[in-house]
Amino acid sequence: MHFGRAKFLSLAIGLLSTLAPDSAANAAEAGSAAPVASSVDSARSVEELANRKGFLYYPSAPPAGKMRFSLGATYDAIDPAVMYGMSLRFPQLALDFQDSLGKGFLFKAHINTMIITNEALLGVGYNWQGGGPWSFGAAVNAGVFLGKLSGLGFDALTIGAEYRPELTIGYALGDIALSLRGSLILIGPERARVGDLWGGFDNNSPFTGHSEILYVENTTRSGSVWYFGAGAMTTRAHYAFWLLFPDSPGLYTYPRIVAGYEY
Amino acid sequence: MNTKIWAFAMAVGSPFFLADCETAREVSIPGFPDGGLLRTGTALEREQLKISFEGMFTVSKGNSLLGDQASVITKPGTVSVLTNKNAGFAVLGAACLPDQRVVVEGYWQYPTRSDAGLVRLFVSPPEVAQDLCNGEEPAPNTNLTLTGSYSDGNDIPTKPLELRWAHELKEWRGRFFTVANHGACLVTDHCGVSTNSIETIRLAERTGSNAIELDVRVTRDGIPILFHDPMLSSSLVRGLFCNGQVNQLTFAELRGSCMMRYGEQIPTLKAALRMMIDETELEGVYLDEKTAEGVLPSAYLVQEFEAELKARNENDDPSDDRKFGMFIGIPNDDVLAGWHAAKATLEAENETRRNNGEDEVPIPRCLLEYDADKVIAEECVAWGPTWTSGPQPENVQKLRDVGIATVFWTINESQFIEGFLTTSKPNGIITARAATLFHTYQLIGTVPDPIGVLQ
Numbered sequence: 001m002h003f004g005r006a007k008f009l010s011l012a013i014g015l016l017s018t019l020a021p022d023s024a025a026n027a028a029e030a031g032s033a034a035p036v037a038s039s040v041d042s043a044r045s046v047e048e049l050a051n052r053k054g055f056l057y058y059p060s061a062p063p064a065g066k067m068r069f070s071l072g073a074t075y076d077a078i079d080p081a082v083m084y085g086m087s088l089r090f091p092q093l094a095l096d097f098q099d100s101l102g103k104g105f106l107f108k109a110h111i112n113t114m115i116i117t118n119e120a121l122l123g124v125g126y127n128w129q130g131g132g133p134w135s136f137g138a139a140v141n142a143g144v145f146l147g148k149l150s151g152l153g154f155d156a157l158t159i160g161a162e163y164r165p166e167l168t169i170g171y172a173l174g175d176i177a178l179s180l181r182g183s184l185i186l187i188g189p190e191r192a193r194v195g196d197l198w199g200g201f202d203n204n205s206p207f208t209g210h211s212e213i214l215y216v217e218n219t220t221r222s223g224s225v226w227y228f229g230a231g232a233m234t235t236r237a238h239y240a241f242w243l244l245f246p247d248s249p250g251l252y253t254y255p256r257i258v259a260g261y262e263y
Numbered sequence: 264m265n266t267k268i269w270a271f272a273m274a275v276g277s278p279f280f281l282a283d284c285e286t287a288r289e290v291s292i293p294g295f296p297d298g299g300l301l302r303t304g305t306a307l308e309r310e311q312l313k314i315s316f317e318g319m320f321t322v323s324k325g326n327s328l329l330g331d332q333a334s335v336i337t338k339p340g341t342v343s344v345l346t347n348k349n350a351g352f353a354v355l356g357a358a359c360l361p362d363q364r365v366v367v368e369g370y371w372q373y374p375t376r377s378d379a380g381l382v383r384l385f386v387s388p389p390e391v392a393q394d395l396c397n398g399e400e401p402a403p404n405t406n407l408t409l410t411g412s413y414s415d416g417n418d419i420p421t422k423p424l425e426l427r428w429a430h431e432l433k434e435w436r437g438r439f440f441t442v443a444n445h446g447a448c449l450v451t452d453h454c455g456v457s458t459n460s461i462e463t464i465r466l467a468e469r470t471g472s473n474a475i476e477l478d479v480r481v482t483r484d485g486i487p488i489l490f491h492d493p494m495l496s497s498s499l500v501r502g503l504f505c506n507g508q509v510n511q512l513t514f515a516e517l518r519g520s521c522m523m524r525y526g527e528q529i530p531t532l533k534a535a536l537r538m539m540i541d542e543t544e545l546e547g548v549y550l551d552e553k554t555a556e557g558v559l560p561s562a563y564l565v566q567e568f569e570a571e572l573k574a575r576n577e578n579d580d581p582s583d584d585r586k587f588g589m590f591i592g593i594p595n596d597d598v599l600a601g602w603h604a605a606k607a608t609l610e611a612e613n614e615t616r617r618n619n620g621e622d623e624v625p626i627p628r629c630l631l632e633y634d635a636d637k638v639i640a641e642e643c644v645a646w647g648p649t650w651t652s653g654p655q656p657e658n659v660q661k662l663r664d665v666g667i668a669t670v671f672w673t674i675n676e677s678q679f680i681e682g683f684l685t686t687s688k689p690n691g692i693i694t695a696r697a698a699t700l701f702h703t704y705q706l707i708g709t710v711p712d713p714i715g716v717l718q
Contacts, residue, residue, distance in 0.1 A: 153633065154651045192676075195653010197686060199678030202350070203375055237451055250375075250451050 046172035058177035059127035059137030064102030072260020160190030209235025304358030312337035325424035359396035384411035440691025443467035457523035459489035471701035487532035547588035555601025
């Protein structure tokens with residue numbers, strides 16, 4: 001699929017990133033690949049924050065009991081042809097919670113919702129911070145994939161168990177944390193209801209797709225973090241847009257952009 | 264600008280360029296490298312195919328390809344084997360060879376995957392093959408066997424395949440409508456033909472459809488064409504200058520700039536109707552009007568072709584008789600307003616004809632998609648509800664009681680196809696899995712009473 005719009009978005013995000021964070025320039029000036037203390041008063045260094053409250057995406061190992069909440073949004077630019085010509089796509093609200101269990105272990109919770117499409121996941125993860133700017137994380141999440149709509153020609157529900165293992169590699173750049181996260185999306189068993197009729201899907205395979213998202217987390221003086229990111233989702237059309245249950249097992253790649261704030 | 268910032272920007276932007284990749288795999292429909300044995304034989308006649316091959320077959324070898332049973336139907340020039348295993352089908356030709364054997368060969372495919380291969384079968388017992396070669400039309404019985412092999416990809420077939428005729432098919436022509444969803448396959452399938460193209464109409468018939476739903480839009484100069492989206496989406500069309508909204512381009516501009524996904528031309532509605540009437544045995548078409556502006560020009564075309572069919576069916580030559588129903592599809596209130604306006608225009612024209620002592624031209628029939636009560640109020644002949652509201656057996660029966668047919672759209676999942684067939688017993692279902700629907704109807708469906716839609 002071709003995404004002329006995606007190219008435009010990528011340029012826009014690129015430009016935005018050059019304008020937005022002074023911290024990026026500071027990070028660039030810092031020059032060194034090693035984690036450094038913040039050179040400005042307005043933001044904390046990644047290393048400092050990683051050891052206090054941690055980050056949602058940058059693999060960090062805060063002390064036990066340290067928690068993070070996050071409120072964000074996610075937008076998928078899906079080809080209308082995959083969506084049966086339905087060109088309107090709303091952003092999803094994303095809520096995240098993270099509780100450090102100490103020694104690099106974390107408890108995680110995640111919800112994203114577009115009201116009619118929802119994912120709720122609980123998980124555990126382990127993060128490892130080396131002595132340098134690099135850090136690594138692994139997590140497994142499990143939960144539910146749920147869609148429901150009554151009205152607008154629908155009396156439909158779809159529900160499935162979802163499993164999402166993920167690996168993250170992080171790089172500290174002054175007061176910016178870059179993290180590349182790869183996730184495997186597994187869903188099954190999955191059932192759907194239309195009216196009073198229940199059924200399963202043809203070609204139902206647990207492998208639903210994968211995602212690779214680059215997150216940019218920007219520290220602030222208060223210890224909060226604002227983040228944005230972008231990446232590629234490669235999923236079955238069914239995951240991308242459940243409402244009409246297209247059964248093709250083919251995988252489709254589309255851009256995802258995310259942004260939010262970590263408390 | 265600091266180079267690190269640029270690097271950072273590029274890192275953020277790079278996934279979008281990754282997402283720009285063409286993800287649809289190249290489609291290659293397998294074929295025998297030398298044209299196969301069909302090239303050396305004499306093709307069987309249409310009536311021979313219809314009388315001697317159609318039926319429910321037991322798959323005695325090759326169950327991993329077709330399952331335990333397969334429906335065999337015929338179309339002009341082809342024999343189609345339809346299963347509910349991965350929506351699979353085989354499209355085959357049949358010919359008498361110089362040694363008095365009858366070969367039935369072609370390709371099989373699972374359209375939702377890229378799996379496909381070759382099939383080569385021979386008719387047995389030899390006496391049946393001989394009768395066919397002598398131009399006769401032997402009725403099938405339980406001795407009829409199609410024996411041979413199949414392959415994966417373009418390999419020469421070596422895996423055993425055998426189908427034994429079991430019994431006749433349930434009545435479907437004129438009774439149950441397997442309606443192709445703007446063609447044989449979804450955009451996301453691997454059939455090698457584009458949705459709403461002439462080529463997909465042909466393939467739809469061969470994969471089990473006896474009617475088709477097509478999407479109608481109009482160009483800036485008022486030509487009705489077949490196209491689904493309002494925009495020239497790159498998933499549907501190709502061309503360096505093929506951009507913008509369909510209704511902002513003239514037909515000449517559209518043809519000059521765009522070709523469909525697999526290289527076909529975007530067809531006019533007129534060309535598609537002509538092709539379906541002249542080159543297929545499809546029994547009907549449901550014109551899914553995407554805009555109100557398309558209703559009147561579509562209605563004019565329907566009137567034109569209905570007049571032609573009427574003349575053919577009423578002349579003294581029964582060989583050119585052709586039954587083909589054309590229905591204006593109304594998916595929403597905007598198009599309904601267009602339908603009201605079109606009807607007013609057509610009725611005014613009939614008024615003029617009456618005043619001039621000329622024959623009236625019948626107003627085209629309509630199919631309304633969304634509200635069962637409006638179907639009755641608008642005097643449409645069919646209801647086309649979305650399957651996502653469920654089987655609604657009460658509404659289906661209510662309309663059936665007043666002579667209105669129900670055709671659900673668009674059911675592709677086999678479990679739901681089974682559920683709708685047994686719960687609502689509709690007159691038809693729109694699907695991109697015609698092979699699955701046809702075969703499932705044959706296995707568990709109820710033959711609907713004739714409802715006069717095609718009369």
